[in-house]
Amino acid sequence: MDVINVSHLSKQFSDVNAVTDLSFTVKDADVYGFLGQNGAGKSTTIRMLLSLVRPSAGKIELFGLDLLRHRKEVLQQVGAVIERPDLYKYLSAYENLLLFAKMSGLRVQRRQLMEQLEMVGLAERAASKVKTFSQGMKQRLGIAIALIHNPPLVILDEPVNGLDPQGIADMRNLILHLSRHLKKTVLVSSHLLNEMEQIATRMLIIDKGRKIIEGSVNELFDPAKTIVEASVNNAALAAEKIKQSQWAGNLQQVNEGQLVLQVHKDQLAQLNKAMVDMNIAVTGFKPGHSLEKYFLSLTGTNQHVAAFTN
Amino acid sequence: MKQILMLALLVLVTALGSRAQDATLLVQKVKTKLDKVNDYQASGEMKTNVSFMKVPAAQVSVYFKKPGKIKIKNEKGISLVPKGTVSISLNNLLGSQYQALDGGVDNVNGVPVKVVKLLPLDENGEVVLSKLYIDEKNLLILKAKTTTRESGTNELEMSYGKFAEYALPDKIIFTFNTQDYKLPKGVTFDYDDGSQKKKDTNTKENQRGKIEITYSAYVINKGISDDVFK
Amino acid sequence: MWQLLQIELFKIFRKPRTYISFGAIAAMVLIVQIALKFDGQSYIEFLLGSLKDTLDIPYNTILNGYFVCFVVLNLLLIHIPLLIALVAGDEIAGEANMGTLRLLVSKPVSRTQLMLCKFAATVVYTALLLAWMAFLSLVLSIFLFGTNDLIVARSNALEIISRNDVLWRYLAAFAYATVALTTVASLAFLLSVFADNSIGPIVSTISIVIVFTILSELQIPLYDRTVKPYLFTSHMLGWKGFFYLKTDAEGISIPGTIENLPAVLKSMSILLAYIFLFTCSAMFIFKRKDILS
Numbered sequence: 001m002d003v004i005n006v007s008h009l010s011k012q013f014s015d016v017n018a019v020t021d022l023s024f025t026v027k028d029a030d031v032y033g034f035l036g037q038n039g040a041g042k043s044t045t046i047r048m049l050l051s052l053v054r055p056s057a058g059k060i061e062l063f064g065l066d067l068l069r070h071r072k073e074v075l076q077q078v079g080a081v082i083e084r085p086d087l088y089k090y091l092s093a094y095e096n097l098l099l100f101a102k103m104s105g106l107r108v109q110r111r112q113l114m115e116q117l118e119m120v121g122l123a124e125r126a127a128s129k130v131k132t133f134s135q136g137m138k139q140r141l142g143i144a145i146a147l148i149h150n151p152p153l154v155i156l157d158e159p160v161n162g163l164d165p166q167g168i169a170d171m172r173n174l175i176l177h178l179s180r181h182l183k184k185t186v187l188v189s190s191h192l193l194n195e196m197e198q199i200a201t202r203m204l205i206i207d208k209g210r211k212i213i214e215g216s217v218n219e220l221f222d223p224a225k226t227i228v229e230a231s232v233n234n235a236a237l238a239a240e241k242i243k244q245s246q247w248a249g250n251l252q253q254v255n256e257g258q259l260v261l262q263v264h265k266d267q268l269a270q271l272n273k274a275m276v277d278m279n280i281a282v283t284g285f286k287p288g289h290s291l292e293k294y295f296l297s298l299t300g301t302n303q304h305v306a307a308f309t310n
Numbered sequence: 311m312k313q314i315l316m317l318a319l320l321v322l323v324t325a326l327g328s329r330a331q332d333a334t335l336l337v338q339k340v341k342t343k344l345d346k347v348n349d350y351q352a353s354g355e356m357k358t359n360v361s362f363m364k365v366p367a368a369q370v371s372v373y374f375k376k377p378g379k380i381k382i383k384n385e386k387g388i389s390l391v392p393k394g395t396v397s398i399s400l401n402n403l404l405g406s407q408y409q410a411l412d413g414g415v416d417n418v419n420g421v422p423v424k425v426v427k428l429l430p431l432d433e434n435g436e437v438v439l440s441k442l443y444i445d446e447k448n449l450l451i452l453k454a455k456t457t458t459r460e461s462g463t464n465e466l467e468m469s470y471g472k473f474a475e476y477a478l479p480d481k482i483i484f485t486f487n488t489q490d491y492k493l494p495k496g497v498t499f500d501y502d503d504g505s506q507k508k509k510d511t512n513t514k515e516n517q518r519g520k521i522e523i524t525y526s527a528y529v530i531n532k533g534i535s536d537d538v539f540k
Numbered sequence: 541m542w543q544l545l546q547i548e549l550f551k552i553f554r555k556p557r558t559y560i561s562f563g564a565i566a567a568m569v570l571i572v573q574i575a576l577k578f579d580g581q582s583y584i585e586f587l588l589g590s591l592k593d594t595l596d597i598p599y600n601t602i603l604n605g606y607f608v609c610f611v612v613l614n615l616l617l618i619h620i621p622l623l624i625a626l627v628a629g630d631e632i633a634g635e636a637n638m639g640t641l642r643l644l645v646s647k648p649v650s651r652t653q654l655m656l657c658k659f660a661a662t663v664v665y666t667a668l669l670l671a672w673m674a675f676l677s678l679v680l681s682i683f684l685f686g687t688n689d690l691i692v693a694r695s696n697a698l699e700i701i702s703r704n705d706v707l708w709r710y711l712a713a714f715a716y717a718t719v720a721l722t723t724v725a726s727l728a729f730l731l732s733v734f735a736d737n738s739i740g741p742i743v744s745t746i747s748i749v750i751v752f753t754i755l756s757e758l759q760i761p762l763y764d765r766t767v768k769p770y771l772f773t774s775h776m777l778g779w780k781g782f783f784y785l786k787t788d789a790e791g792i793s794i795p796g797t798i799e800n801l802p803a804v805l806k807s808m809s810i811l812l813a814y815i816f817l818f819t820c821s822a823m824f825i826f827k828r829k830d831i832l833s
Contacts, residue, residue, distance in 0.1 A: 047642070050645075051645070052642055052646060052830070052832075053830040053831065054830060072648045072649070075646065075648035078646075082642050082646065086638055086640055086643070087639075087640060088554075088638065089638065090554055090556065095554075099550070100647070102547055103649060104647055145643070357790065357792050359791040359792065362696060362697045362698060363698045363699075363700070364698070364699045364700065364785055364793040365793055366700065366701070366702050366705075366785075366792065366795050386703070387601070387700075387703060388598060388688060390591070390595045390598075390698075392594060460593075486594075488594055490590065492590065493693055493695050493696075494695065495759065498693060499614060499757070499777055500780065501780035501804075502768075502774065502777075503800040503803035503807075504803060505800060
């Protein structure tokens with residue numbers, strides 16, 4: 001079953017198109033990576049999924065139900081952490097959890113709430129006011145609130161923002177636990193591509209409000225395929241030669257003094273030899289694959305700060 | 311001729327003199343009747359009709375003690391009593407030294423009365439002139455108009471019943487001068503109910519107030535402490 | 541819905557700033573009571589000074605609990621709107637500022653229900669604040685000063701009300717004042733929908749109340765005809781109408797009556813209409829609002 005089905009979704013704020021004609025599907029048990037730069041439209045899309053923002057056009061269905069017409073039934077099955085989880089600072093962790101549990105329509109016992117806090121490692125701080133919590137502790141409490149009513153769908157918007165490395169690792173493990181052991185569907189938006197690489201089963205890449213690509217990680221990004229950055233003296237001439245060879249289809253990008261190709265990792269030696277045979281003066285040959293490089297290659301992003309080159 | 315004129319003059323002077331004597335005598339007779347009361351405590355209902363005051367009818371006690379103490383008290387509430395109430399007591403009016411002048415005859419509420427003007431001999435006293443309308447037959451003062459230095463002219467109308475023997479009225483209506491009353495709206499923050507503006511309360515007629523006391527009981531000559539009048 | 545209301549009340553009464561209002565009212569009422577206890581005569585002279593040459597003024601009996609209560613209400617009901625706006629203006633804007641609004645609205649509760657419960661909680665707060673003020677200004681004043689007839693000083697008239705005829709008027713006045721202050725609360729509530737920070741709605745509400753009050757009190761015929769009848773501040777003083785009595789043909793006031801009850805009821809209806817307008821507008825706008833905070 002499709003847990004989330006978004007078709008032709010658009011959102012316009014004044015004269016800014018935040019999201020344009022976006023369609024995607026999240027299947028049951030997916031860990032769905034929702035990737036994009038800052039300002040790409042990820043948070044706007046997630047807010048539309050949670051009925052915080054009204055779409056300008058398009059349709060959203062969750063669990064086969066139209067969000068607009070079945071908002072209450074739908075949201076009862078969703079737990080979300082939206083950006084940094086801000087909670088009631090003047091209340092304790094326990095009181096925050098109790099309050100939101102009641103809002104989710106639950107009749108909860110103290111024992112259940114304490115178990116939930118135990119799960120996120122906050123049982124000992126149950127009575128402490130949230131204003132005394134670190135960012136990581138607030139994040140964990142936010143997760144507890146999102147999961148208190150045992151929703152089948154969990155939406156996490158930038159869940160690792162502001163976390164230290166241990167916090168990031170904990171979050172990663174939590175998402176995997178939600179998916180693999182608790183069989184929940186998880187939609188995670190992030191711009192931390194290294195993290196997404198480790199947990200996502202399917203992903204959507206969005207840029208300037210538009211879908212760039214969507215699919216399973218295996219389909220989109222075969223770890224066996226390798227991105228190669230070949231440093232050359234004359235990139236234009238080298239590119240011409242490559243285009244006239246059997247490697248034409250592997251050429252991804254031509255930059256100043258550099259060619260970017262995508263080949264199977266077993267073909268690295270072959271490519272290297274072929275370039276030498278074509279009298280292409282190769283000054284550097286750097287193979288590697290990463291989601292970051294894939295993402296950047298698709299979005300064609302310009303660097304925002306002065307390049308740090310090795 | 312000269313003798314007739316002298317005789318006519320003599321008769322006139324004698325007549326005038328006797329009329330003045332009549333007025334003085336009449337007032338003395340009334341005073342004698344009033345003097346039977348050394349003190350009294352009366353209870354009654356007081357109605358206040360002043361243009362700028364809205365006051366409910368109140369149960370009051372009126373205390374009098376010779377020679378001139380009088381006090382109106384609302385034991386259970388608030389009553390704003392005019393300062394000229396000394397004039398309410400006829401005993402006070404007749405207590406000082408005065409010269410009585412015949413003012414002719416009139417009638418009050420259909421009862422024929424003799425009009426007597428009293429000029430106080432004390433030039434520094436509060437009362438400047440009093441005009442009494444006296445029922446000669448019963449020796450009762452039905453109306454008194456008193457001009458005072460401080461409070462202008464007051465008017466006292468009395469009707470009698472069961473206490474006529476002591477010259478104590480059943481009902482009095484005391485009319486007196488009032489001053490303008492105004493407070494800034496920025497102080498009072500009145501509620502404007504949007505009704506048409508009331509008549510200007512500064513007209514001459516609105517600067518007169520009226521108190522009406524209907525007495526229900528008198529306790530006479532039983533003694534009253536001076537503390538009551540403080 | 542009841543559960544949601546309980547949650548909203550829980551949030552209001554766990555916030556420290558809520559208690560500032562109760563403390564402020566206690567301080568203000570006590571200050572007035574202490575001042576009148578020590579020098580009430582001066583205040584009465586100020587009110588009745590123009591009459592002291594013609595009338596005997598019984599200062600001791602005028603200065604009683606009912607009179608003190610009236611003085612307190614006269615002074616404080618101008619200032620209480622600020623304390624109401626402090627909480628009402630924070631209802632939506634405060635949540636947006638804290639970042640909790642997005643969490644609230646993503647819960648399976650309709651926005652209409654959420655707004656209704658938030659407004660209901662604000663009304664409960666307003667009623668409790670007024671009940672607190674009623675207790676301090678009436679009960680405590682009676683305890684300190686006793687009871688007697690009540691003198692009400694209008695700008696060109698004095699009303700004296702028998703002590704037995706006073707208490708029910710105060711109860712009616714407090715009920716009316718609750719409606720009047722709920723009007724302020726509903727305005728602050730509406731303005732709260734537009735802001736992400738509660739300072740804006742609070743200051744805006746107070747500014748509107750002050751400007752409208754000035755317009756309501758100014759004696760300018762242009763405003764009297766055009767603007768004044770429609771300003772809610774013109775009707776907020778309607779509680780005083782319960783202390784204006786009818787008179788008979790002789791000018792004697794009639795106990796148990798109200799001079800112009802239809803006008804008072806009309807004013808109350810206007811206030812209720814404003815409450816309805818402001819609240820419905822707030823709900824309508826909030827239902828369509830994009831939550832970006």
